[in-house]
Amino acid sequence: MTTRTLSNGTELPVLGLGVWQARDGVETERAVAWALEAGYRLIDTAQAYRNEASVGKAIRESGIPRAEIFLTTKFYPGGKDPRAEAEKSLERLGTEYLDLYLIHWPQGGPTWAWPGMEAAVDGGLTKGIGISNFSAGELAELGKTARIQPVVNQVQFSPFEYRAGLVDACEAAGVVVQAYSPLGTGKHLDGPVLSRIAQATGHTPAQVLIRWAVQKGLSVIPKSVHQDRIVENFDVFDFELDDAAMADLDALDTTGRTADALSASGKWWS
Template sequence: MTADEMTRVLADGNTLPLLGLGVWQVPDGRGCVDAVLWALEAGYRHIDTAQAYRNEASVGKALKESGLARDEVFVTTKFFPRGDDPVRAAEESLRKLGLDQVDLYLVHWPQGGPTWAWPGMERAAELGYARSIGVSNFDEAELASVAEIATRMPVANQVDFSPFSFRRALHDTCEKMNIALEAYSPLGTGRHLTDATVAAIATEAGRTPAQVLLRWAVQRGIPVIPKSVNRERIRQNAQIFDFELPAEAMARLDALDLTGGTGSAREGKWW
């Protein structure tokens, strides 16, 4: 595969790898360090963490232990919107990560309204704390609200996205706004792996169910950030760029959607 087939160019010109490791619910400590190291050894070049995950220090330790040059790994973290200042929060994240800059800084969710944190996000970018800025868990209306006040548009919107959460309207809106929709929970935190349709397509393709679900997204140019702390599954999840799902299989996966093609980012909000 060429680099162009494994990455997506964002609206600001920065390049986002289509495959990343997510570390949500991975406790700070050696287990997190090892998971990131195993991912980097398997060829991942995107690590996705967040202030709310409380494991940025472990991600930073793994990046240092990997020996990879800084510009070889795309690092995402997210502003915890129960705080009051994205700039100060970014400074603390950089201290924990041991970095001078992250590649992508997201508003984790639109608590308190979609726009109040955005000027601070822009300021964090102006100060050089983040190369790119974006949002997460924002629906169509919330993206429109940000667009009305932004001097620098978000380049990404990270949402729950999979064949079972095929948010067509939200994806279409993101594409029209030149915002890359990023898929978190692409495996449904594991519950989608036993679905009969997914399993049948995996058997037909000679692949694992996880590989099928991840391929469904990247075949559309949608970045995915599966989470795992198992070395073999991390390795397997990286093997998604050497095959293609036929149109018929993609259609069968599309039909699994339970959202009605919604423009919403969440069926239930925790904020």
């Protein structure tokens, strides 16, 4: 499994399983178990997903040593104390530490929750801390006051949301970008350009989209609760997209290669 070395020295797998919208209980447990069986070693959940307990159960029952699994959860910014909420997450997950703890979105501004995130590191609750849905401007504002710098910014990213300006800003700050919704929750799987490239490479449209993000240097967390798709999404390390295919996919961007994490209309918080 290829990894990216984070600024805190830990190794982040470039491909993992996201469990957004996976139902707590059997659905999440099976998805995580299938992913781990297929070779995934990065599992991404969040307090807001309400399925941390199921993620933790599947990890424990997998028989895979905890140290071999990179586990991420996210602070729900409607709460008040990131450290206290991290302790609750650890209890639900049934683990002693997180590998990564993210602020899920910058509700209330990009800096107020960061001291509590740093306290989670100081308390040994997590190895690293980061952010999600932060724009380049919000990242810069946070960087001015942070004692511990974020290691990851998790954002919506695909050829159709090719946030090149944001990636450049993150890389300049030593922050690795992680792509969620790389398949556009399924809506990006059609279209003549993608179909042509998929056919030419002998791979599926989903594999092409994931491979594109991997070749951009990102970590990618596609979500699925179907075993065949979980296995399919992981099978992207036996081919490369050539320069022409990458350029054709780049051209699908609808954001103007923005440095924003979401459009103004796409923000679900006030």
